[in-house]
Amino acid sequence: MTTLTAKDKDAVRTFWAKVSGKEEDIGTDAVARMLAVYPQTKTYFSHWKDLSPSSPSARKHGITVMKGVADAVSKIDDLKGGLLALSELHAFTLRVDPANFKIISHCLLVVLSIKFPNDFTPEVHVALDKFLAALALALAEKYR
Amino acid sequence: MVEWTDFERATIVDIFSKMQYEVVGPAALARCLIVYPWTQRYFGNFGNLYNAAAISGNPMVAKHGTTILHGLDRAVKNMDDIKSTYAELSVLHSEKLHVDPDNFKLLSDCLTIVVAAQLGKEFTGKVQAAFQKFLAVVVSSLGRQYH
16 A cells, blocks of 8 residues: 555554563464454464464464564565565465455554553554555565 | 344443443544544545544544444444344435445444453453454445445
8 A cells, every 4th residue: 555654664663662572462362353353264274273262373373473573563664575485475375365464453453452552542553554554565465 | 134142242232331432432533534544535524634633632523423433322222133223324324425335344443443442451352253243234234225
């Protein structure tokens, strides 16, 4: 969609500094919510023994996803270049329908809204929404 | 017809019984106008929507946000037939207001986020699922009379 302005990037980086240390909890909560609220996403995890939102596999996956988002924040100036390997992984191996990026983004925003009710202002919300959309685009870069 | 579990019914009734309409309504609409600025196209006569601060402080936005949120009360009271409950409102949004139905989803996402902040830890994954299911039914009903 739109490119991230300097103001957007600042807002994301500033807010992310507050997230520091809580990434694991946030990631696991976001993935748990994704599985609970959008059960169709479970189709990507048929190889898990336990598909319940609180399962060890779900927790582990939440941590993995969150590490990726944190990495993207550090590469915010060049998401397409910086996330090349992850993009290839999603394109050729995982083949996650890009519609699902919107789903996990929304769940992540809900978790952030709960954990940071005062800091997650509308201005921070729009910057993060733009960032996550740009991140999704970068991940889908190699799809076709 | 939509099937609701006991948990879902209880959850929806509970959320709305505790709802601070004059806080949540304005916050949700303001957030929608800020995060998805193209939605401002429907509010040309609302005055100053120039930036986030102006939107958040705009009394017409606040009033309308409260109105919209109260609009959900009828669905809460008629969960077994939300479709016909909103038939008239659907026609209104289509024929008179000309609102792109995609916008309903945008507003409902913002409402979810504001309610999440209000309820905090209480807004568990299961509660979120029930709330979003409710909003999805509302959104679907509002889009039904478009042609």
